[in-house]
Amino acid sequence: MSAVNRQFRLAARPVGLPKDSDWTLAESHVPEPGPEEVLVRVHYISLDPAMRGWMNEGRSYIPPVAVGDVMRALAAGEVIASEHPSIAVGDHVTGLFGVQEYAAMHGAAVGKVDTELAPLPVYLSALGMPGMTAYFGLLDIGRPSPGETVLVSGAAGAVGSVVGQIAKLKGARAVGIAGGPEKCSYIVDDLGFDAAIDYKSQDVPTGLAEHCPEGIDIYFDNVGGPILDAALAHLARRARVIICGAISQYNQLEAVQGPANYLSVLINHASMTGFVVSDYGDRLAEGVAEMAGWYAAGKVVSREHIVDGIEHFPETLLRLFTGDHDGKLELHVAT
Amino acid sequence: MSAVNRQFRLAARPVGLPKDSDWTLAESHVPEPGPEEVLVRVHYISLDPAMRGWMNEGRSYIPPVAVGDVMRALAAGEVIASEHPSIAVGDHVTGLFGVQEYAAMHGAAVGKVDTELAPLPVYLSALGMPGMTAYFGLLDIGRPSPGETVLVSGAAGAVGSVVGQIAKLKGARAVGIAGGPEKCSYIVDDLGFDAAIDYKSQDVPTGLAEHCPEGIDIYFDNVGGPILDAALAHLARRARVIICGAISQYNQLEAVQGPANYLSVLINHASMTGFVVSDYGDRLAEGVAEMAGWYAAGKVVSREHIVDGIEHFPETLLRLFTGDHDGKLELHVAT
Numbered sequence: 001m002s003a004v005n006r007q008f009r010l011a012a013r014p015v016g017l018p019k020d021s022d023w024t025l026a027e028s029h030v031p032e033p034g035p036e037e038v039l040v041r042v043h044y045i046s047l048d049p050a051m052r053g054w055m056n057e058g059r060s061y062i063p064p065v066a067v068g069d070v071m072r073a074l075a076a077g078e079v080i081a082s083e084h085p086s087i088a089v090g091d092h093v094t095g096l097f098g099v100q101e102y103a104a105m106h107g108a109a110v111g112k113v114d115t116e117l118a119p120l121p122v123y124l125s126a127l128g129m130p131g132m133t134a135y136f137g138l139l140d141i142g143r144p145s146p147g148e149t150v151l152v153s154g155a156a157g158a159v160g161s162v163v164g165q166i167a168k169l170k171g172a173r174a175v176g177i178a179g180g181p182e183k184c185s186y187i188v189d190d191l192g193f194d195a196a197i198d199y200k201s202q203d204v205p206t207g208l209a210e211h212c213p214e215g216i217d218i219y220f221d222n223v224g225g226p227i228l229d230a231a232l233a234h235l236a237r238r239a240r241v242i243i244c245g246a247i248s249q250y251n252q253l254e255a256v257q258g259p260a261n262y263l264s265v266l267i268n269h270a271s272m273t274g275f276v277v278s279d280y281g282d283r284l285a286e287g288v289a290e291m292a293g294w295y296a297a298g299k300v301v302s303r304e305h306i307v308d309g310i311e312h313f314p315e316t317l318l319r320l321f322t323g324d325h326d327g328k329l330e331l332h333v334a335t
Numbered sequence: 336m337s338a339v340n341r342q343f344r345l346a347a348r349p350v351g352l353p354k355d356s357d358w359t360l361a362e363s364h365v366p367e368p369g370p371e372e373v374l375v376r377v378h379y380i381s382l383d384p385a386m387r388g389w390m391n392e393g394r395s396y397i398p399p400v401a402v403g404d405v406m407r408a409l410a411a412g413e414v415i416a417s418e419h420p421s422i423a424v425g426d427h428v429t430g431l432f433g434v435q436e437y438a439a440m441h442g443a444a445v446g447k448v449d450t451e452l453a454p455l456p457v458y459l460s461a462l463g464m465p466g467m468t469a470y471f472g473l474l475d476i477g478r479p480s481p482g483e484t485v486l487v488s489g490a491a492g493a494v495g496s497v498v499g500q501i502a503k504l505k506g507a508r509a510v511g512i513a514g515g516p517e518k519c520s521y522i523v524d525d526l527g528f529d530a531a532i533d534y535k536s537q538d539v540p541t542g543l544a545e546h547c548p549e550g551i552d553i554y555f556d557n558v559g560g561p562i563l564d565a566a567l568a569h570l571a572r573r574a575r576v577i578i579c580g581a582i583s584q585y586n587q588l589e590a591v592q593g594p595a596n597y598l599s600v601l602i603n604h605a606s607m608t609g610f611v612v613s614d615y616g617d618r619l620a621e622g623v624a625e626m627a628g629w630y631a632a633g634k635v636v637s638r639e640h641i642v643d644g645i646e647h648f649p650e651t652l653l654r655l656f657t658g659d660h661d662g663k664l665e666l667h668v669a670t
Contacts, residue, residue: 061602229593243601258564258593266578266609267396274601 005030007070007100008313014055017251017321022055023071023314031104032081038110039081040093040103045310045331046074046124047317048158049222050276052250061276070098071313074129076113076120077103077334087112094123099313101333117292118302125328126302127291129277130158134220135287136280137242138163139170141273142218146171149212151231154222155193156183158328159244162291163220164193165300172218175211177204177227179323186326191301199227208234215239224249225257232261235268243274251321303327340365342405342435343648349390352586352656357390358406358649366439367416373445374416375428375438380645380666381409381459383493384557384655385611387585396611405433406648409464411448411455412438412669422447429458434648436668452627453637460663461637462626464612465493469555470622471615472577473498474505476608477553481506484547486566489557490528491518493663494579497626498555499528500635507553510546512539512562514658521661526636539565550574559584560592567596570603578609586656638662 004027011024033039054065054072065072075097079089084107087093093110097103113123125131137159144150150167154160155176164174164187176187177197184196197207204227208216215236221228224246232241249256265272280287294300305325307316310333319325339362346359368374389400389407400407410432414424419442422428428445432438448458460466472494479485485502489495490511499509499522511522512532519531532542539562543551550571556563559581567576584591600607615622629635640660642651645668654660 059602224598243598245601246598249598256595256598258595258597260591260593262593262597262607263559263578263581263584263591263609265607266580266611267394269608269610269614271606271608272597272600273604273606274598275604276601279604 003030004028005100005102006310007098008310009070010055010065010067012067013057014052014251016253017318018052018055018314020314025311030102033083033104036084036107037104038079038084038087038093038107040077040095040097040105040110041080042075042077042097042101042103042333043335044076044121044124044306045097045099045313045333046076046128047320047329047331048074048129049245049247049250049320051317052321061278070100072096073099074124075103075333076123076128079110082107092120092123094128099310099331101310118295121304121306121328121330122295122302124330125158125304126162126295126300127288130328131162131291131300131302132280132284132287133244133277134159134162134166135291136277136283137244137275138166138218138220140280141242141275142220142240144170144172144218148172148217149175149214149236150218150220151175151177151208151212151216152220152222153177153227153231154245154247155187155196156326157222160220160222161187161191161303161327162300165191167218168192169294169299177207177223182326204230205233218242220244221246223247224259228259229261232259232264235264235270237268237270239268239270241265241270241272243272247321304330306330306332308332338365339363340435340437341645342433343645344405345390345400345402347402348392349387349586351588352653353387353390353649355649360646365437368418368439371419371442372439373414373419373422373428373442375412375430375432375440375445376415377410377412377432377436377438377668378670379411379456379459379641380432380434380648380668381411381463382652382655382664382666383409383464384580384582384585386652387656396613405435407431408434409459410438410668411458411463414445417442427455427458429463434645436645453630456639456641456663456665457630457637459665460493460639461497461630461635462623465663466497466626466635466637467615467619467622468579468612469494469497469501470626471612471618472579472610473501473553473555475615476577476610477555477575479505479507479553482508483552484508484510484549484571485553485555486510486512486543486547486551487555487557488512488562488566489580489582490522490531491661492557495555495557496522496526496638496662497635500526500629502553503527504629504634512542512558517661534562540568543569553577555579556581558582559594563594564596567594567599570599570605572603572605574603574605576600576605576607578607582656639665641665641667643667
């Protein structure tokens with residue numbers, strides 16, 4: 001076992017996009033597991049838009065990462081030492097292991113996963129937090145009915161791609177907004193979306209008028225900003241807008257841009273409802289079980305974009321905000 | 336019967352606040368009722384913030400008033416001629432009679448009211464559209480539970496005053512935001528609100544921190560703008576925000592100010608839901624019946640601010656936007 005645990009620690013709270021100087025690449029000792037703890041060799045680290053929010057000071061759904069601490073991140077790996085009775089060396093697990101090569105965690109804070117059913121990276125994607133975000137947001141808040149039109153932004157992303165696929169499984173129409181021709185053809189040709197709007201080359205309101213001629217029944221918003229406003233202007237009666245994220249706003253130096261068209265909810269008797277996946281913590285097993293069935297049956301496709309080497313964490317994180325990735329962005333740390 | 340029917344017609348679409356030149360005071364003949372129609376002598380005309388929206392071009396929940404047409408308005412009056420089998424001369428009725436002294440309406444488009452139970456102006460206030468707006472918005476969307484904190488803006492207004500009173504009837508705490516010491520003492524001393532925040536002299540976020548220490552469970556928004564943002568910043572978990580209106584934005588020359596704090600719904604698993612009272616058209620009888628019971632028992636107080644003379648319509652309408660009125664603003668046209 002290597003005696004060194006490389007880890008990225010938050011050096012400063014970013015202003016706008018995180019810079020290299022906001023991080024310290026530290027080398028610490030590999031910890032020994034304490035009572036009821038397990039030692040995890042991290043294999044894959046998940047890069048998620050929510051991480052940007054965790055770097056900010058102030059009240060949110062979880063406390064911010066303290067300056068000096070190891071950066072919080074979901075990750076997947078293998079147990080290499082265990083002091084917990086129900087977790088064995090060799091088990092594959094996921095949890096908030098952080099941006100580091102080894103993590104000592106209480107056994108209750110890790111989740112065992114079955115790598116016979118799906119490869120480990122999928123447990124950070126369709127069978128992990130992004131997939132569960134899509135599952136509970138769309139089904140619990142959106143409640144799609146057959147024939148309804150479901151619009152999703154960030155449609156080629158880890159959450160959006162699953163939203164569209166579940167919408168199709170429920171008999172709804174799926175329309176995706178994504179950036180660039182490759183992502184648009186991916187969601188239509190490979191994932192079965194009914195239509196795609198390329199926000200980089202098309203006028204989004206025109207695309208919505210064309211592809212959602214009877215209005216949008218459900219809009220699953222991952223981006224905020226002008227695309228949220230365009231969707232609000234095209235709501236159907238009793239539409240449900242799911243506020244899942246606002247990646248266009250996370251690095252804003254100025255105030256967040258509120259949706260100027262919010263009064264569309266008034267004239268359409270519509271709603272905007274927000275959530276984070278941890279709100280569904282007590283129902284995760286139900287979501288993972290149903291999603292695993294769909295995945296095993298080939299009804300839900302998961303795609304990961306894996307970058308090799310923990311040392312590439314700072315620049316890889318930025319790719320979340322430029323959209324320069326195809327599928328769930330993960331760092332590969334060890335095998 | 337006077338041979339002249341004075342009426343205000345829309346002369347031009349207002350830019351910002353309506354000006355005198357946006358209106359024409361026309362004199363037409365008093366119409367004869369056609370088949371199944373009734374002729375109504377208008378006694379009271381209701382002045383409502385929604386009227387500002389009806390003057391704008393473009394899609395909304397009802398078509399705009401056409402330039403040249405009689406201005407749309409709710410009103411109450413007495414039937415003076417009837418060609419409808421179930422409506423008699425002498426019946427008191429409400430309906431969309433417009434800003435005029437006489438209206439010929441199909442019998443199906445008027446609602447009979449009982450002036451033994453409440454005076455006619457109350458049927459444009461607590462027992463009319465504003466009261467029903469408060470009733471369905473708070474009870475159907477807000478769903479207050481005993482002990483929850485209900486915040487309402489425009490709290491001394493026709494809708495807000497009823498929202499707070501119903502909140503109290505349901506065992507919730509009622510906190511109101513109003514402009515000026517008279518309105519604030521009115522809602523606390525006369526209507527039984529638990530607390531008032533005077534947005535003209537107090538810092539609203541400070542007032543919310545003081546009077547909603549465990550967060551806002553339900554926010555009934557009549558105003559939009561900075562007050563909506565302040566409320567969003569103080570939401571409790573699973574809060575319900577009811578988007579009923581946005582009087583601060585109706586005369587905006589620039590774009591509507593969207594709520595910059597809308598991501599508070601995400602971190603709090605909260606919702607913003609809009610409606611207009613006509614969404615509850617099929618349940619109005621239920622609402623009026625329950626409200627009439629509360630009114631008769633003295634549990635809900637209705638207050639009207641009545642201005643004499645149809646000729647004062649243009650300047651009286653503007654008082655909606657300056658807040659210069661105490662209670663439901665109505666024009667008295669005839670007795």
